[in-house]
Amino acid sequence: EPEVTQTPSHQVTQMGQEVILRCVPISNHLYFYWYRQILGQKVEFLVSFYNNEISEKSEIFDDQFSVERPDGSNFTLKIRSTKLEDSAMYFCAIQRGGLTDTQYFGPGTRLTVL
């Protein structure tokens, strides 16, 4: 049984448009992450989120990106003005917490910027 779902599964957008990717955890989790995977490449960390604020972000996560948890459940990644190079698979990961805990990934959202 999946611990987290992501919507949409595939998003096609025009360059310069804003997109919002959503992550919906099935049960209570403490830590949230976004990663991206450009086609055929490795998975890269974007941002971690804990206690309603960003814990850490990578250099990829520039001013065009933002995250929030607007309703205490969904966790969203917003890209304000998409670029061609934003085309990638975006994965949400969740973690309950504790020293023995593990990140579990959602099925991903494939973003295509035209």
Place this chain on the structure above:
Amino acid sequence: AQKVTQAQTEISVVEKEDVTLDCVYETRDTTYYLFWYKQPPSGELVFLIRRNSFDEQNEISGRYSWNFQKSTSSFNFTITASQVVDSAVYFCALSVKAGANSKLTFGKGITLSVRP
């Protein structure tokens, strides 16, 4: 900074062969966590195993086994009697924290093809 190297990019085997996927990691932290994830053709990332740096005991789970050696900074993954369903990209990953901010640093992945 952390680094994970998966030197093998693509491996092709015939069903029932054993195959070992290599992973070498770099970190200056004395406490760290190692992971393997599987990415089948459908694209999701499936967690396989997590290992703590202070636990060098090897692990076996069915046809899967993992060999963690701190002396060589390696965390290799062996599939015994491979099956076509094992065809996927396998990622090794490293984290130096638990809980908040435990971002994963991934290797580039190894594409495993198991032919019938």
